[in-house]
Amino acid sequence: MDQSADTKSHGAAGTPDFMLQAFFPYLARVFYTHVSGAVSGLYEEPFGMKRYEWRTMAILGQNPAMTASDIVAASSMDKVSVSRAITALRGRGWIAERANKADARSRLLRLSRSGREVYETLVPQMIALEEKLLADLSDTEIGTLKALMARVAASAAALRDG
Amino acid sequence: MDQSADTKSHGAAGTPDFMLQAFFPYLARVFYTHVSGAVSGLYEEPFGMKRYEWRTMAILGQNPAMTASDIVAASSMDKVSVSRAITALRGRGWIAERANKADARSRLLRLSRSGREVYETLVPQMIALEEKLLADLSDTEIGTLKALMARVAASAAALRDG
DNA sequence: TTGACATAGTTTCAGATGAAACTACTTTTG
DNA sequence: CAAAAGTAGTTTCATCTGAAACTATGTCAA
Numbered sequence: 099m100d101q102s103a104d105t106k107s108h109g110a111a112g113t114p115d116f117m118l119q120a121f122f123p124y125l126a127r128v129f130y131t132h133v134s135g136a137v138s139g140l141y142e143e144p145f146g147m148k149r150y151e152w153r154t155m156a157i158l159g160q161n162p163a164m165t166a167s168d169i170v171a172a173s174s175m176d177k178v179s180v181s182r183a184i185t186a187l188r189g190r191g192w193i194a195e196r197a198n199k200a201d202a203r204s205r206l207l208r209l210s211r212s213g214r215e216v217y218e219t220l221v222p223q224m225i226a227l228e229e230k231l232l233a234d235l236s237d238t239e240i241g242t243l244k245a246l247m248a249r250v251a252a253s254a255a256a257l258r259d260g
Numbered sequence: 261m262d263q264s265a266d267t268k269s270h271g272a273a274g275t276p277d278f279m280l281q282a283f284f285p286y287l288a289r290v291f292y293t294h295v296s297g298a299v300s301g302l303y304e305e306p307f308g309m310k311r312y313e314w315r316t317m318a319i320l321g322q323n324p325a326m327t328a329s330d331i332v333a334a335s336s337m338d339k340v341s342v343s344r345a346i347t348a349l350r351g352r353g354w355i356a357e358r359a360n361k362a363d364a365r366s367r368l369l370r371l372s373r374s375g376r377e378v379y380e381t382l383v384p385q386m387i388a389l390e391e392k393l394l395a396d397l398s399d400t401e402i403g404t405l406k407a408l409m410a411r412v413a414a415s416a417a418a419l420r421d422g
Numbered sequence: 423t424t425g426a427c428a429t430a431g432t433t434t435c436a437g438a439t440g441a442a443a444c445t446a447c448t449t450t451t452g
Numbered sequence: 453c454a455a456a457a458g459t460a461g462t463t464t465c466a467t468c469t470g471a472a473a474c475t476a477t478g479t480c481a482a
Contacts, residue, residue, distance in 0.1 A: 115322070116318065116321065116322060116383045116386065116387065117322060118315065118318040118319055118322065118334075118335065119334075121318075121386065121390065122295070122390050122393060122394060122402075122406070123295050123296060123298075123299045123390070123393075124315075125406055125409055125410070126291065126292050126295045126296070126409065127292060127296065128336060128413055129288065129292070129409040129410070129412065129413045130288050130289060130291070130292035131336075132412075132413040132414075132416035132417050132420070133284070133285050133288045133412065133413070133416045134285060134288070134289065135416065135420055136285075136416040136419045136420055137285045139420065148438085149438090150438095153280065153286075156278065156280040156283075157280060159278065160277070160278060160279060160280065165460080165461095166460070166461060167459085167460060167461085170460095172280075172281075173280065174290060174293075176439095176440065176441090177460080177461070177462090178439080178440060178441085178461090178462085178463090179438095179439075179440080180461090181460095181461055181462060181463090182438095182439095182462090184461090185462090201447080201448070201459090201460075202446085202447060202448085202460095203445095203446065203447045203448075203459070203460040203461065204447095204459095204460055204461070205461095221278045224278065224283065225278065227419070228283065228284050228285070230415065230419055231284060231285075231412055231415050231416055231419070232284060232412065232415070233415065234411050234412075234415055235408065235411065235412070239408060240284075242404060242408065243405070243408040243409070243412070244284070244287055246397065246401060246404065246405040246408075247287055247288065247291040247405070248287070248291070249396050249397065250291065250294075250295065250393055250394065250396075250397070250405070251290055251291045251294040251295070252294075253392065253393050253394070253395065253396055254294035254295045254297065254298040254393055255294050257298045257389070257392055257393070258294070258297055258298055258301065310468085311468090312468095327430075327431095328430070328431060329429085329430060329431085332430095338469090338470065338471090339430080339431070339432090340431090340432085340433090340469080340470060340471085341468095341469075341470080342431090343430095343431055343432060343433090344432090344468095344469095346431095347432090363429090363430075363477075363478070364430095364476085364477060364478085365429075365430040365431065365475095365476065365477045365478070366429095366430055366431070366477095367431095
C-alpha cells in the first residue's frame with residue numbers, strides 16, 4: 099500500500115483519476131479489518147464467543163449492574179445485537195439477572211461468577227494484544243493516532259447528519 | 261470518547277481494570293464505522309449499489325480490462341463477494357465482458373459505457389467526500405494518520421499469522 | 423498423452439445482521 | 453383515572469456474508 103500517493107490526479111480527460119488503494123476510507127477499512135481480526139482471535143476460538151458477546155461482556159465487566167439499554171448506550175451497538183448477545187451469554191450461565199424495581203420491562207444484569215472468570219481471563223489478553231498492536235508506536239504516536247481517528251470520525255458523523 | 265485515558269489501570273484486585281471505551285480496537289471500530297457510513301451514503305441511495313459493488317466498480321474503473329481474480333488481488337475482497345458484485349453490476353448493464361484467450365475459465369471485464377458514466381459520477385463525489393472527511397487535518401497530519409494506520413495494520417497482520 | 427493436482431469462478435449452506443413489527447410495561451395528557 | 457403515546461426488550465423477516473463444496477478449465481509430471 100502506498101501511503102504517499104494521493105487518491106486523485108488529473109489525467110488527460112475531465113474526470114480525475116481515482117485509486118481505490120489510496121482512498122482514505124479504503125485504507126481505514128484495511129486498517130480496521132486487520133485490527134478487528136487480531137482481537138477476534140482471542141474470544142472466538144477459545145470461548146466460542148461472537149463479536150457482540152465479547153463487547154457486551156466487556157461492558158458488563160466494568161459495571162456493577164445495568165440494563166440492556168445501558169449497554170446499548172455505552173457501546174454503540176444496536177439493541178437487537180445486545181439482546182441477542184445477552185441471550186447467548188445467559189445461555190452459558192455467564193450472566194446473573196435480577197428484577198429492576200424501577201422498571202419491570204428491563205432487568206438488571208451483571209456477570210455471574212463464571213462469566214467474570216471468562217472476563218478476567220480475557221482482559222489481560224486484550225491488554226497484551228493492544229500493547230503488541232501498538233508496540234511499534236511511541237506513546238506520542240499512539241496519542242496522535244487516537245486523536246486523529248477521533249477527529250476524522252467526528253467529521254464523518256457530521257457529514258452524515260447534516 | 262476520552263482519548264487521554266488509558267485502557268488499563270490497576271485497581272485493588274489482581275485483574276487490571278479495563279475500559280472498552282479506551283480500548284484501541286474499539287476506537288478503531290468507531291472510527292471505521294463512521295467513515296464507512298459516510299461513504300456508503302454516496303452509492304447506496306443514489307445508485308442502489310452495495311458495498312462490494314462499489315468497490316468492484318472502483319477497481320474496474322481504474323483498469324482497462326481484468327479478470328475477477330485480478331479484482332480479488334487488487335481489492336482484498338474475497339472471491340465470493342467479487343463474483344456476486346460482478347453478477348449484480350452485469351445485471352444492470354454496467355459491465356462489458358469478453359473472452360479471455362489466455363484462460364477460458366475467466367473473462368476479461370471492464371466497465372460498459374453506462375457503467376463508466378456511473379463511475380465518473382461517483383468518483384468526483386468520492387474525492388469531495390474524502391476532502392471533507394480530512395478537511396480538519398493538515399497535509400502533514402493526513403500523512404501521519406495514513407502512515408500510523410498502516411503500521412498498526414501491519415502489526416495486526418503479523419499477530420494473526422505468527 | 424493422461425492422470426493428478428491446481429486454479430477461476432459459481433453455488434450452496436449455515437449463520438450474521440439490522441430494520442421493522444411486536445409485546446409488555448411505563449409515562450404523559452386530557 | 454383512562455386513553456394515548458412512549459420505551460425496553462424480543463422476534464420476524466429479508467438480506468448480507470463467507471466457508472466449503474462444486475464445475476470447468478488449466479498445468480504439471482511421469
